[in-house]
Amino acid sequence: MRVASRVRQSLPPPGAARTLVMSGFLGSIGTGLFLAGSMLFFTRGVGLSAVEVSVGLSVAAVCGMVASVPLGGLADRIGPRRMMIVLYVWRVVTYGLYVLVDSFVAFLLVVCATTMADRASPAINQAMVGELFAREERLRTMGFLRAVQNVGLSLGALLATFALSWESRAAYDLLALGNAASYVLMACLIRRIRPVHDAGPSGTEAPGAAKRPPAEESGVGRMARPLKEKAFLVLSGCNGVLALHDTVLFVGLPLWVAEHTRAPLSLVSIALIVNTVVTAVSQAWWTRLARTLPRAMRGMVVSGGVLALSALAIGPASHLGAWQAGALLLIGVLLLTIGENLHAASAWEVGFELSPADARTTYLSVFNLGESARDVVGPMLVVSLVIGMGSWGWLGLAVLFVLAGGASRQAALAVARTRGIPRGNKGPVEDQGTEAGELATTS
Template identity: 45%
Template sequence: MSAPPRPDTSGPPPAPSAAIWSRLARLLPDSRAGRILALNALVSSTGSGLFLAGSIIYFTAVVGLSAVQVGVGLSVASAVGFATTVPLGRMADRFGARRMLVLLTGWRAVGYVAYLFATDFWQFLLVACLLYIADHGAPPINQALVGALFDGPQRTRTMGFVRAVRNAGLTVGFGLAGFALADGSTMVFRLLFLGNAASFVISCLLILLLPRVTPRRPDRGADEEPPPNRPPIRDPRYVTVTAGNGVLMLHSTVLLVVLPVWLSQHTTAPTWFLTVLLTVNTVLTVMTQVPVTRFADTLAKAGPASLVSGLLLLLACLLFAGTTAVESQLSVGLILAAAVVALTAGEVLHSAASWQVSFDLAPAEGQGRYLAFFHLGLSAEEIVGPAAALWLLSTTGAVSWLLLGAVFLAAGILVHRTVRAGESPG
């Protein structure tokens, strides 16, 4: 019997990097528009990381403002941004999300340069108020642009890419700023501000590469009247899910505000372990946000996903509270790590569900203003959440975790029931 023919190995062997690049390609959005949006998020968030890492030190050490003045100024600016978010969303419905996003992104580039010319509190306050109008208005309009460019599950998946790379970009920006801040000179601080402004200039150019889109309009018969132009505040379902989403957003306050205080003052864990926990959260978010979107890529899935996210956040709170029951640093560290994993799981699932809910419960004619209204829940949490959570922690100690967990669960149930009631029969 003759031997079977041997395979031809005369050709060049496949490059080892080919398989790696193939896998990396699968981690990117499928469409050109999706890749541009992801790159835009990476660039702008890297610049934001540069700014956030050094801004407070610059305003206090270089400009000479007190910490109280900076805090008051940013709080007033946040209130201004809160008040102008929905009007900007209404403008996006009228003039197009792409056009408005280019305007606001350019506005942000100019605003971050203007900070360098502020030499007293009132100048700082004026620049901050003008800048926060764009800072608060841009994210929902960016989401509206995603809604105009994509249909169905692809919208939530694209938002997942955007959030994942935004987390990665912030981490890169923080790292670059850390190296720069080691110098400590005024020029280095100014370069961080200019680097952030430059990132928004690049962002403008990237947005202009996206296709022109017009607001979506549902198909109607010639004699069919359009629905009334109802503002979102008069839509009970949308108000309810906006409030529930704002409460679920407390997970960011738990991670960035409550956890550092809890770890340093109420556990035996070393302070440096906080860096480990924050790194775990960032890495898991970047790795899992896109895959998790498949569990909430329809309205029928998004409701239960909101409930599950509330349960996961409840579990995280119970684990945080459990650190008071042990003394060993190793045991405390393991429980804290498990709590952060549960918190991150609830966070990424909640994010995916919130995108789908905010898209599907908003009318096609009003995506801009409805998504802007939905983001008010996030803004309200940023204004009220840190103070309320720290007050609760200072007055009730470990019991605060049980109360926070109950609030998370109640919010998950509320969103789930509201979404289920709002699902269309078809």
Template identity: 40%
Template sequence: MTEKTTWRTRLTGALPATRESRIIALNALVGSTGTGLFLAGSALYFTRFAGLTATELGLGLGIAGLVGLATTVPMGRLADRFGPRNMMLLVSIWRAVGYIAYLRVEGFTEFLVTACLLYVMDRAGQPLNQALVGRLITGPERNRTMAFVRSLRNVGFTVGFGVAGIALNMGTATAFQVLFLGNALSFLVVFCLLWLLPDVRVPRKGTDDGEEGADTLVPPLRNWRFVAVTAATGVLFLHDAVLTVVLPLWIADHTSAPIWMFTVLVTANTVITVLAQVRVTRHIDDLASATRATTHSAVLLSLACLIFAASGVLDVPAWAVAALVVALLLLTAGELLHSASSWEISFALSPDAAQGRYLAFFNMGFSVAEIGGPAVMLWLLSRAGAVGWLILAVAFPLAAVLSWAGSRPRPGDPGQQPEPSAVPATTGS
């Protein structure tokens, strides 16, 4: 009986602690599984069955990405006004309809319009989800929930890609369309789960009594400290481009290691992220610990770059493989620390009444790195080779210094004050 109780206690301790955090974590798993289905087959579907060329597909996605980037902060502002839960309900329905609409696309113009309308919601999803966590969960469980979200997203993407392999092998238009419908269905499930969460908002304060309301706070673009940490986050997030875009080309063109090592390294990164991300957040629970974690992350990422560079000059395949494995472990450790520290920093520096727009602005650092990072990294390595890794190894510590300058605790910081309790919105609001 004691062993059974201990087993249950361990299992419970390994799960999100609150009902709200469990629902949000489940949402991440469901939504990312659907997204994995879509991403695995979308490029082939559009180029084979929707009348697009590869160039048109890339151009359309680039334009849509910029539209989504430009509307991220306005969406965050709406979340401050109407609540992140209500905005995410809208986002879920919009995305479900949008992915079904993709099935009616024929030609570049229809694709571009549909993609732009959809990307407004796609880009808003991540910051809105973080704002929802910030509204519903406080204390250490807040960062822990974000860690569960990231871990389960990795699981969902893996499952989605795996299931999509069936459609890829079949190669028919119907099989690909099932993937799109599966993605749309996942967002309907997300909608139903979100409906179970309370509609919690920070009370809007008027300015007649002299108190600062949400509309009179300093916008994030005029808050130099927040701009600094956002920019630093964008630079540190280049680790994602290293893993997904640069690494396969580096292994194939610049090292003596076999190309299949890329699959091994990405799989290892995914498994470690799923197993370790929640544990990493345990000791990152305030602004000071998050700032230290950012510094440690930058050091680990720099060391990874140096060893990646070394892998290109090792002629013996076994030594090149060993260098790649060590570099990947350092990169993954830095990635885990950076993710956990960035959540805490963004929460701590976001004014409670304007959390939606501040988190949306902060997320733009990730988005810019995601859009422009691969091109910059590939250009750098194509021009400079191993020296490109050395340049990146210097850029990471400089970004950590910039983040430190922006996130130093000061009296009056939102993260240094007791968190005001949010209240459920009345049905008439």
């Protein structure tokens, strides 16, 4: 009974927040189920070559970048909650179509359609959370979502092992259909949710946020606005560089362990477990450090520094024995996880608060373009650095993280000035005594 009570206390309060978190948990199980066996699905199930799969995924990533902003603009017109339901249904269809894929052309069409919905969803989901909740609850809910998604991904990957043990096309098809089914459940849950605070169609407005546009402004004009703001585009790019922590974890670290260190290959799995567990346990806590715009700006800088320390810890492992290298690599992974969680919490607040209320989802979509670009060029960049340059490459990556963190803060300050956000912008009431004037001192 005590365990059950503690579990309930660790969850968001009943209502919209808990429904959202449950939706995210179910969806992440489906995602983990499919991702764990996707490469085998494409190569052994469909019969594609590794080159064909990599080319298809790269093309799909570009399609996702291109489509994310128009889809975000559409969400501003019909509402983010309705748009999320559309995207869930969209993926029910596309993941269902995977069972019909039998050629490279069919694979390319389906994976591009799926990735467009996948890449548009994070910004629209964040706008939906902002529409549903007041400021601090919004951050806590995003933290809970990220935490349970990590748990769900692990459970989904575990379930995938049963299907993969069959080694048949039917088993691979079950992975895609299981993921499609998870989106059916998500759509049903989100459809039940209604806004719980009176914040208008775009949620809680940031101080100085733009008001509703004149009626004559076209949808195309509204979508073009963030693309004309150089400081906001720089902020998006810096956010993409900081988001390289995912590429380091899933691409750089496994290659580094296998080809440049004496550490056992099992360390790769251990590193992923450490990352998942720490994130699941602590992500909601990290939002406390980014619950105002000034704090979130500083959080971007600090996260860049912590990620740099992670790179500096991982690089020298190539010169050590197995046990010493393993210990240093785990320290690096722990630092990487801390930097990742702080970056995620800070980026949520910075992106949301600097997005004008009348086109919030469009701006959040542009803000997330940096992460979309990371998916396209990140693997090549990380591999060329850590594999091509060895320990010096990790040093270069550390410098890149530090520069991105510092530049993101300067870009955010520039955007804040264009928004007319007053100096001394305050966050929640309980922070007003400590946070008053921080934006003024940092600018």
